[in-house]
Amino acid sequence: MDLRLDALCVDIDGARLVHELDIDVPSGKVVGLLGPNGSGKSTALRCVYRALRPSAGAVLLDGTDLAGLALRDSARSIAAMTQDSHAELDFTVEEIVALGRAPHLRDSQALGAEEHELCRWAMEQTEVGHLADRSVLTLSGGERQRVLIARALVQQPRVLVLDEPTNHLDIRHQVDLAALLRRLGVTVVVALHDLNLAAAACDALAVLSRGRLVATGTPHEVLTPELVHQVFGVQASIVRHPRTGATQLLYDLSPVEAVEGPGTDPDPAAVPEGSRP
Numbered sequence: 001m002d003l004r005l006d007a008l009c010v011d012i013d014g015a016r017l018v019h020e021l022d023i024d025v026p027s028g029k030v031v032g033l034l035g036p037n038g039s040g041k042s043t044a045l046r047c048v049y050r051a052l053r054p055s056a057g058a059v060l061l062d063g064t065d066l067a068g069l070a071l072r073d074s075a076r077s078i079a080a081m082t083q084d085s086h087a088e089l090d091f092t093v094e095e096i097v098a099l100g101r102a103p104h105l106r107d108s109q110a111l112g113a114e115e116h117e118l119c120r121w122a123m124e125q126t127e128v129g130h131l132a133d134r135s136v137l138t139l140s141g142g143e144r145q146r147v148l149i150a151r152a153l154v155q156q157p158r159v160l161v162l163d164e165p166t167n168h169l170d171i172r173h174q175v176d177l178a179a180l181l182r183r184l185g186v187t188v189v190v191a192l193h194d195l196n197l198a199a200a201a202c203d204a205l206a207v208l209s210r211g212r213l214v215a216t217g218t219p220h221e222v223l224t225p226e227l228v229h230q231v232f233g234v235q236a237s238i239v240r241h242p243r244t245g246a247t248q249l250l251y252d253l254s255p256v257e258a259v260e261g262p263g264t265d266p267d268p269a270a271v272p273e274g275s276r277p
């Protein structure tokens with residue numbers, strides 16, 4: 001299922017937080033949303049999982065405007081694990097994961113054997129099966145994050161929206177999640193702060209700065225030293241992973257005079273040609 005953000009704008013309290021975003025997430029591809037703190041990633045993603053309504057423009061699923069779909073219908077197609085995802089109820093891990101089936105059930109219909117099997121599969125994928133009977137309130141941050149990902153998986157979405165899904169995960173679970181996203185074969189849009197993980201895990205990247213799209217393309221096209229300096233205010237060298245060939249960044253941690261600090265509007269002329277939107 002194709003996802004498209006089409007000239008998406010979001011205004012809150014008279015301020016435009018997201019400006020005419022055009023982002024394509026082709027069916028089955030993983031697209032990473034990058035950008036400094038406050039650049040509008042979560043705000044744009046909220047429009048995709050319908051926690052916010054676009055002020056202008058649209059989110060299109062296979063060409064159909066989400067705004068014309070009943071919430072329940074879009075919830076059958078789109079699952080989200082986001083900053084808004086809470087697991088603060090005194091439910092067991094298994095119960096929280098099972099909640100992911102809600103959009104597919106009628107009224108108080110109980111889960112069938114196949115759905116219980118699906119929950120077990122999802123818990124295995126994120127390695128939380130051994131926690132099935134634990135209260136989610138007792139979990140560590142990373143364990144809780146993996147439970148919420150399992151909940152999104154049992155929704156059997158065609159589009160998966162993830163907002164910083166790795167911020168509590170140890171390195172192995174970060175790598176496992178990246179591999180899982182690639183083998184699921186669903187359409188994924190994921191906001192990430194780790195540029196190296198994004199470069200390794202994503203088919204394409206979209207970079208935001210102050211609510212505007214400033215670069216899109218493959219990780220190799222987008223992650224140039226100029227772009228990284230301009231948008232994030234960091235000096236980096238670009239290397240290729242010796243085995244996979246993936247673009248990776250080596251950060252220069254020695255203090256440098258940034259031409260423009262993070263979050264400033266990049267001068268389009270300074271953004272490399274191939275990575276301009």
Ligand SMILES: Nc1ncnc2c1ncn2[C@@H]1O[C@H](COP(=O)(O)OP(=O)(O)OP(=O)(O)O)[C@@H](O)[C@H]1O
Nearest residue numbers: 012013017035036037038039040041042043044191
């Ligand atoms: N409800 C709101 N009211 C006012 N301002 C808001 C609201 N929601 C978001 N903002 C502002 O919009 C901007 C974009 O926020 P957003 O959460 O989308 O950024 P982000 O790129 O996801 O940042 P981070 O990397 O820090 O999570 C920020 O300046 C934020 O303070």
